[in-house]
Amino acid sequence: MVAAQGIASQGIPVDIVERTDQLGGNALRLSHEAGGERVSKYLATLKKEVADSPLIRVLLKSRLRDMKGRVGQFHATIQTPKGDSDGEYGAIIVATGGREYSPHEYLYGSNENVVTQLELEELIAKGGSGLKDIKSAVVIHCVGSRTPERPFCSRVCCTQAVKNTLRLKEMNPNITIHHLHRDIRTYFLHDILYQRARKEGVAFIRYDEEKGLQVSQDNGLAIRFSDSSTHEDLELKPDLLVLNAAVVPGEDNKALSHVLGVPLGEYGFFDEEDYMTFTPVTFSKKGIFLCGLAHGPKPIDESIAQARAAAMRALAVLSKEKLTHQAVYAEVSPGKCIACLTCVRVCPFGVPFINDDGVAEIVPLECRACGVCVSSCPNDAIELKSFTDSDVIPHIETMFA
Secondary structure, eight states: OHHHHHHHTTTOOEEEEOSSSSSOGGGGGOOBOTTSOBHHHHHHHHHHHHHHOTTEEEETTOEEEEEEEETTEEEEEEEETTEEEEEEESOEEEOOOEEEOOOOSTTTTTOTTEEEHHHHHHHHHTTOGGGGGOOEEEEEEEESSSSSSOOSOOSSHHHHHHHHHHHHHHHOTTOEEEEEESOOOOOGGGHHHHHHHHHTTOEEEEBOTTTOOEEEOSSSOEEEEEBTTTOOEEEEOOSEEEEEEOEEEOTTHHHHHHHHTOOBOTTSSBOOOTTTTTSTTBOSSTTEEEOGGGTSOOOHHHHHHHHHHHHHHHHHHHTOSSOOOOSOOEEEOTTTOOOOOHHHHHOTTOOOEEOTTSSEEOOTTTOOOOOHHHHHOTTOOEEETTOSHHHHHHHHHHHTO
């Protein structure tokens, strides 16, 4: 919505393709941001602005079924409840979000007193009347993340856990709260929340990772573990167990990656271009941009900043009447091409394709002039403009004359 709003503010129409029946994603389940701002208030304002904009069309319960073309002239087929809708677009922004890992450990799903951090957020957002009677709670960190299957850190979990802990303390100052962790990663200014929680009596215990945690429910919840500092075996019997579940990629990422022709990273999130230092929020395929949890775990403020960056990148394309290409690009000689598909396979940017004439074609606007296809073509059917044999050989002969 932030990216769409940024583009529409420049007088350019935007279509938002939303898979669910309402806009908002994970933000719909949040109560407050780490800084104390109410997420629901910001989200309501943003949704109203999007709804009131005459340049933004929202397609709910829809998905991108097919996409062809290139930067400046994408042709997309969108599957909607009313049937397929075709449209022409100059740029595409991928903002599909992520989701919370659904734990299968620590009695989640079999005991109603075991909830995820996002579910606790929802209870707090609704007023949390039942939370006021809870005398003790335990938070287990890194559930589903920093494991062999998902070795990455989900980044937002520690901050969200400490923030919600402070909310519980506000609702019930006498509640006892323990955090069981491997380490706490409330980075940057969020460390202030961690220090505040310590001052308010919240216990943070690093448990022995090799021995792990054992959760049982014989006579209420019981959590057994070993303190890594004292090497003492401990047991806690909380009224509420909160699991800090990992952020995992969206279920449709793989299918969407195939439709758009853009890469996924090792863990299923979308990958920026290799030169991310110089081209952030940009895919290797020109005209397609990226923001939010679709890229990887990040807090709301970073997602908003990235959405604005993606909008600016898209506007750099959409604001031009005509797109021009660089002087250096690969060109195929149709008479020499045997359609062996070598260039199609080796191009790191997926630019070459077999056209209707049955030969390879490279669109100059999309070519990155890396020369991989030129050196790989078995029939010497591809040349790099300004770096052809007739351009380069005289310089070599001069050097060794």
